[in-house]
Amino acid sequence: MRVYNFSPGPSMLPLPALEKAAKEMTDTNGTGQSVMEMSHRSKDFKPIIEKTEALLRELMGIPANYKVLFLQGGASLQFSMVPLNLAAGDAPGKGKKAAYIDTGIWSDKAIKEAGKYATVEVLASSKDKAYTYIPDAPKPSEDHAYYHITQNNTIVGTKWDKVPDTGSVTLVSDASSNILSEPLDVSKYGIIYAGAQKNLGPAGTTLVIIREDLIGRAPAWTPVMLRYDTHAGEGSMYNTPPCYGIYIIGLVLDWLKQLGGLNAVAKMNREKAELFYNYLDNSKMFYSPVDKKYRSLMNIPFVPREKDEAKKSEIEARFVKEAATAGLINLAGHRLVGGMRASIYNAMPIEGVKALIDFMKKFES
Ligand SMILES: Cc1ncc(COP(=O)(O)O)c(C=O)c1O
Numbered sequence: 001m002r003v004y005n006f007s008p009g010p011s012m013l014p015l016p017a018l019e020k021a022a023k024e025m026t027d028t029n030g031t032g033q034s035v036m037e038m039s040h041r042s043k044d045f046k047p048i049i050e051k052t053e054a055l056l057r058e059l060m061g062i063p064a065n066y067k068v069l070f071l072q073g074g075a076s077l078q079f080s081m082v083p084l085n086l087a088a089g090d091a092p093g094k095g096k097k098a099a100y101i102d103t104g105i106w107s108d109k110a111i112k113e114a115g116k117y118a119t120v121e122v123l124a125s126s127k128d129k130a131y132t133y134i135p136d137a138p139k140p141s142e143d144h145a146y147y148h149i150t151q152n153n154t155i156v157g158t159k160w161d162k163v164p165d166t167g168s169v170t171l172v173s174d175a176s177s178n179i180l181s182e183p184l185d186v187s188k189y190g191i192i193y194a195g196a197q198k199n200l201g202p203a204g205t206t207l208v209i210i211r212e213d214l215i216g217r218a219p220a221w222t223p224v225m226l227r228y229d230t231h232a233g234e235g236s237m238y239n240t241p242p243c244y245g246i247y248i249i250g251l252v253l254d255w256l257k258q259l260g261g262l263n264a265v266a267k268m269n270r271e272k273a274e275l276f277y278n279y280l281d282n283s284k285m286f287y288s289p290v291d292k293k294y295r296s297l298m299n300i301p302f303v304p305r306e307k308d309e310a311k312k313s314e315i316e317a318r319f320v321k322e323a324a325t326a327g328l329i330n331l332a333g334h335r336l337v338g339g340m341r342a343s344i345y346n347a348m349p350i351e352g353v354k355a356l357i358d359f360m361k362k363f364e365s
Helices: 015-023 046-060 074-086 105-114 228-232 243-259 261-282 309-325 350-364
Strands: 066-071 097-102 119-125 144-150 171-174 191-195 206-211 299-304 340-343
Touching: 015 243, 046 066, 046 243, 046 261, 066 228, 066 243, 074 105, 074 144, 074 171, 074 191, 074 206, 097 105, 105 119, 105 144, 105 171, 206 228, 243 261, 261 299, 261 350, 299 309, 309 340, 309 350
Parallel strands: 097 119, 097 144, 144 171, 171 191
Antiparallel strands: 066 206, 191 206, 299 340
């Protein structure tokens, strides 16, 4: 029996994609091999990576002047690659100015890493209220090399309600936990990056969508594997790409296209999230700590209303344990913030959200 997995990532993948992969495991497209066994430069793998890229371009409406890169190292490596490629100077530590908005733990990590290569200016932060809102985004100055946001904050459950106006300054977005969850105007961004392990596919592949004029700006001392031009110049095949992950992303995109694309999935995501927030807003036992205006569609933290810390911890532990027994797994909040969190990415069916609400109602009573 499959469980409903509310993990923030790696998380649920669409069953049709998994079943197709299982069917093709030992013989893909009549080649007599698994994708895991194929040479990445073979005529067998070429159509697989080309299909994945073409489908992604179609579904996201990626303009022709953007490259799609399938890299490794997770979104965390992009915390280094972005400043290295867009703001690093002639020597480490002599970088250009870069603007960051601090909306949570992942932003903070990106900021700390960028500080090694760029002169980071944090233009706004929501740390004063435990990151439960998105701060107003001040305009950057002309000499900022780029402007970085974390579009959906996986741990605290907030998302930007609009794209900030950065004027002529390049906008860079960590879209790890909102990619493909709703339509997004790629042309407003210079770089969009995302680890695959939420809405795209298995962990191990990192997606980078980058406007072509931003490629080739890294200083000479940048390690070859950390330069966008290295990967863009070789169609993500400077070295061996994460072939199996790219194949699974292709199957996930097939599923998404069949559903009706990003408009259709966004509608489903809104329905799921509204259902759950609506339940939380009326619950006597739990509540959502996030400012309503900035609530994430993908990650929904919730905490007991109980004030007594010991009793609260007891409720949380019991909740997570009993939910798992009921087939609703990975509901504990992030280890740094505690509480509970339901991550309801694209592949979580509405039945899963309904099952969680039913469980919570019983738990309450
Ligand atoms: C918004 C965001 N950024 C970055 C990361 C780090 O991603 P990775 O583990 O792929 O390095 C995560 C992981 O959950 C995330 O949610």
